[in-house]
Every structure is written in structure tokens, then in C-alpha cells.
Amino acid sequence: MPPHNAAPDPEAVGLCFTCRWKRALTSRRGSTFFRCARAETDPRFVRYPPLPVRSCSGYEEAMLYVVLNHYTQPLAAVDAVRAKHLEYLERYAREGVFYAWARRDPPIGGVIVALVPDRATLEAILAQDPYIRAGVARAELVEFHAANVRGALRT
Numbered sequence: 001m002p003p004h005n006a007a008p009d010p011e012a013v014g015l016c017f018t019c020r021w022k023r024a025l026t027s028r029r030g031s032t033f034f035r036c037a038r039a040e041t042d043p044r045f046v047r048y049p050p051l052p053v054r055s056c057s058g059y060e061e062a063m064l065y066v067v068l069n070h071y072t073q074p075l076a077a078v079d080a081v082r083a084k085h086l087e088y089l090e091r092y093a094r095e096g097v098f099y100a101w102a103r104r105d106p107p108i109g110g111v112i113v114a115l116v117p118d119r120a121t122l123e124a125i126l127a128q129d130p131y132i133r134a135g136v137a138r139a140e141l142v143e144f145h146a147a148n149v150r151g152a153l154r155t
Contacts, residue, residue, distance in 0.1 A: 010096075014052030017096050020062040020117035024095035032094050037117075065122055066142040067112040069129075073136040075107055084130035092125060109137065119143065 010017045016034045023035045038058045039047040045058055071078050089112070092098040100113040110131075116122045122141060131137035 012052055013096070014054050015056050015059050016049065016051065016053045018062055018115060019056070019058075020060045021058060022062070022096070022117070024097065026091065026095055030094070032096075034096075062115045062117050063119075064144050065114045065116065065119075066144070067114055067122070067126065068140040068142065069110040069112070069131060069137045070140065071107070071109050071137050077134075078107075078131065078136045081130045081134045081136055088128065088130055097122075097125060 013034055016022045016036070019036075021037045023037050024032055025035060026032045033048060034051065035048055036045050036058070039045040042058070045056075049056075089098055089101050092114075097116055098112055098114050101110060103110050114122055114125075116125070119141065126132060126139050126141075129137075129139070132139060
């Protein structure tokens, strides 16, 4: 696994990194582990498979989302929570959920690219966002199929 607090290398993880059945868990020490949720109901699958996984009969590609954050409060209120928001983004990047993010220009919100098993999973993750919790932003989700991804986001 990567060094403490580093994003995992998709090549070192293999198929699990983009599988809809992946559940990433980060320990208190910052190590990230990848668990197969299929193993909970199907004994053919290993709960924590040895990485990298190069082939798997249960592999299903997760869905990609663009999250458009819209600021609902003045920028000063948003910036008061920004450090915690950035920590949150880094945490979910380590877990292979967030792939890219940035503040929009002009600063009316932000953009996050996420790869998750389903909309409910992303909604639960977004509910933890310090911006959402502080009421300084609201999130709009746009779902698209990962088959049309090219370049650096294609793992």
C-alpha cells in the first residue's frame, strides 16, 4: 500500500479500484484497504483480495459523477470551512472515491469528479462534506457512464 496519507496507485490496486463492489476503508494510521462487498453474500469472492486484482468474475465498473457544489453563503463563510473541506477531499481521494476537484472560476462553487458504486453511496459521502454540514454549499450530482472516459481518468 502507499505511504501514509498518499493516494493509492490504481495499478497497485488493479480492478478493485474502479469496481462498484469496492469498499475502501482507511485506518486511523492512514492506510487504505480495499474490501469486496460481493464477499458478504457470495463465498466465491475474497473479502480482502490480494492486490493487484487483474481479473475477477464479479467485476462491475462503478459510475462516474461530477459533483457541482454551489455556494449558498458569502465566500468568507465558505473560506472559514475550507481547510476542513480540503481534508475531507483528500481523505476520499486516498480511498479512491474522488479523482479531481477544484474551485470554480469565478468562485461560485466547486467541482468534484467521483467514482462510486451508486448514487446513494455518493450522497452518504457528500453528507459528510464540511461545506454541506456548515450550510455554506449545496451539491448537484451529474451521473455518467465511465465507458466514455479517456486519458488520465481512465484507470
